[in-house]
Amino acid sequence: MEIPYTTVPLFASNSTQKYDGYWINGRRTSNCLYANQTGPECQGIKAFNITDPLLSTTDWYQWGAGQPDFGYNPAAGGSECVAYRVTSDGGAGIDDLICGANLAFNVSLKGFVCGMHPDELLP
Template structure:
């Protein structure tokens, strides 16, 4: 649980044993913690690089709109984020306005990590080096 100015919020990773797009991984966030698969070992052995989806989808009015840039171009499911969230540490040059409309936390080839905007329907990168196989799920505390 994280204590934020706008209220408490719980977050946990939810992993799958296969690559999935943004919409498919969102379903895994509705499962209880003991229904989730802890898949870091699988990720590390099957793909040299890995990524997990996080909350953040480009707003409909910003799709294809070059003047709609940065964090303000995305909507977030987490109601406790501040108006200008500072915890999102993006890879260099990201987010960009390329039509890659969902956000993912990824490990880069140089073993740095950060947030990237990726096409929502992708399950792996075009060079097949990175599997998108989970999502960070957020819940109000119960």
């Protein structure tokens, strides 16, 4: 049984950014780096390598509106990593963001989300 675990509360803060975000495991595959790469292997979460050994399924990954969008910044590169973003008005979803960015496309990144064995959650 998999239990989602976070290192910080999943709610929007008083940030000046539109969203608060939390990194989750996943890096875009080399076959799906560009928006014109649209084959079945590049659809949604399939475009990303997921390496968290505690994550047994990505069924709960629900993309935010208009995502993944292959966002690109000439100075920082393309959106190769995955984050979960939330707003105080209840909007939430998975987003593809520039890896290593602290503030990316109106998202203030606060921490990370990972899988955790259920027995590790017990006192």
